[in-house]
Amino acid sequence: MRPAVLLSALRLVLLATLVLGPVYLFAMTGVAQLLLPAQANGSLVRVHGQVVGSRLIGQAFTAPRFFQGRPSATTPAYNAAGSAASNLGPTNPALLQHVRAHLHQFLQENPGVRPGQVPPAMVESSASGIDPDIPVAGALLQVPRVARANGLPVALVRHLVLSHVRGRFLGIFGASYVNVLELNVALQRLARPASG
């Protein structure tokens, strides 16, 4: 009787391997592509018909004319084919150095900002390394620099940021934030209306 059980187990596993593996993935892909193609293909963002990224995946913005995202622990930064965190623990001296270095850089790039105004998220690296969002305060602190670099009035850029704020879910869960790529796409349209 025991060998028969093994044989039954083998048949069950092989059947499951076929149906719950490739068949399940193919079937679900078909349904998703049919019903919800935008999400199913990665929420891609297009500018002039060109794909410039995914709304959900952060990008490395380093130029002063763009709003910048959080520090990223992937190599290279914002590597969307290899998500990773820094894994630095609270008593690791490397973490303190990392925070100090990013704070120093943020203050240099945004003159007039005091350390006590900087939200932790802007100087501490994210979990995925491709966090697409920053806290609202993190975006507002960058407004003067971005406005100057694009030759736009500060009030206009500030208004742009505030119009991109997403609040807490049901007023309770998560945090309010701004999506950096969406903000920068809108900014570019504002700064260069001829080409936008």
Place this chain on the structure above:
Amino acid sequence: MTWQGALQPIILVAVVAVLAWSVGSYLYRVFENQRTYLDPVLIPVERAVYRLCGVDPQAEMRWTTYVFALLAVNVVGFLVLFGLLTLQPLLPLNPAHLPAIPFWTAWNTAVSFMTNTNWQVYGGETTMSYLSQSWLVVQQFLSPVSGICLFLAVARGFSRQNSRTLGNFWHDFVRSLLWVAVPFAIVATIVLVALGSPQNLKAYTHVTTLQGGHQIIAQGPIAAMTAIMQLGDNGGGFMNMNAAHPFEAPNVASLLFQLVLGFAIPAGLIYVFGKMIKDRRQSWAIFAAMAVMFIGGSLVLYHFEAAGSAMLPMHQVHLASAGNMVGKETRFGVGTTSLFENSTTAVSWGSVAASNDSLTPIGGMVALFNMLTGEVIFGSWGVGMIGMLAYVVLAIFLAGLMVGRTPEYLGKKIGAYEVKMAVLAMVVPSFVILILAALSVVIRPGLAGIFNPGPHGLTEVLYAFASGVGNNGSAFGGLAAASPWYAATVGVAMLLGRFPMYIPLVAMASVLAGKQRIPVSAGTFPTHGPLFVVLLVGTVLIVGALVFFPVLALGPLAEQFAMRSGQLF
């Protein structure tokens, strides 16, 4: 801390209570062959599966036969998965041209997914082809269903009397798979895509970024895998960073849906237990004990994450707020992230929405302690509930000692054999965790894998074995989990934490099933009131603290004091 953050675990538990009742009622109908809406479609499929596998779904099984069949499905499942993973370079659906999977990675991964651990020593998007991911999905269906079978066998020990058998394995397995795992996963997939997760089989997308850089965006059939990963409390994510990756949890709504999905079946099984023993008050007492520990753990974890690292102000870095955002995602914030990280080890799904290695010392300790106590705060499919039943037996035994009466639970006298089996289910995992962790911090290959210096390094090692033994799968990600030492030993820990932990409980159930139920008398200790809830919570916390306090003092507690005094390592 904000009021929104503190309110979150309480709202979640209220939702889970409703789920326990609604999902539990459905599960009971499925296990008892009562009518459901899915019957017209699924009954022919069920019959076909029995015929194809050549099994009799009606023959009652003794516990040994039941466990043998379960082991057979698991061992064969392991071998098939291991074989298919090693064949990756020869098989299609590999648009990113990922190379062969190293031996120890394949061994560890096959054990990991078969035991419902889903410990990942690899980054999904950099290691597994789409086809290999699909083989992993198979075990994400089969391993939680195996957990339900263990639960049903143990629960029948309490619900039956004068019986030598514990049900039929094939019936329990196939019905749980067809009526529960598959339909729930299909619905969950569609919801996840609607909330933003990709589901395609295309090659990774190459884009020129807005600033003119080049970015490769890894994609794939992410929603379908996330659905069963979270539903089955598996935790083996498609991407390296699991739910922290914006494709796996694009927003808070998606993360909350995944939270609720992970709670659904374990909570439902608590209710099923009450229906089976025909006394639902017992279910709610156990639910209450779990809920108290869950809310308590969530609030402690959240408090310490919101208070943040004392290291920054100690070293004259003063930011706009104190909250710890190292290894966290902006969209989730500190509150919801803390809720998810407490749930991941309480409900034992093991996927993470943050980097646990970067939690504050006490925040990380809460997540660790959930695993050290055996993941009985809901826990994954079936095994969380039977782990809690082992604590119930122990609590009843302790209460019996205190008043000098023979302990009894649900009308069954608890004898020496039952208590021995329950204690065995607690001793084996504790022993394996402590021995392997101790070994790893004295030998070279173990020490070489540690990433963070000081006491935090010890916590990394302890967390790894607790996660392996607890079949959890979350990690302090700095540890070199892919090194041969950790890949091999955590693999062993996962096996020891699955079968030697739960099989004694099935043996215990078989003895209980044979006993006659004795009527309630004035001397019966009621097991549905607040007093019992307090006793049960106390038993879980005290047993955990007695076994693990010394090592926790050397790891997270030492680190907490060091951090408060600004000490770096």
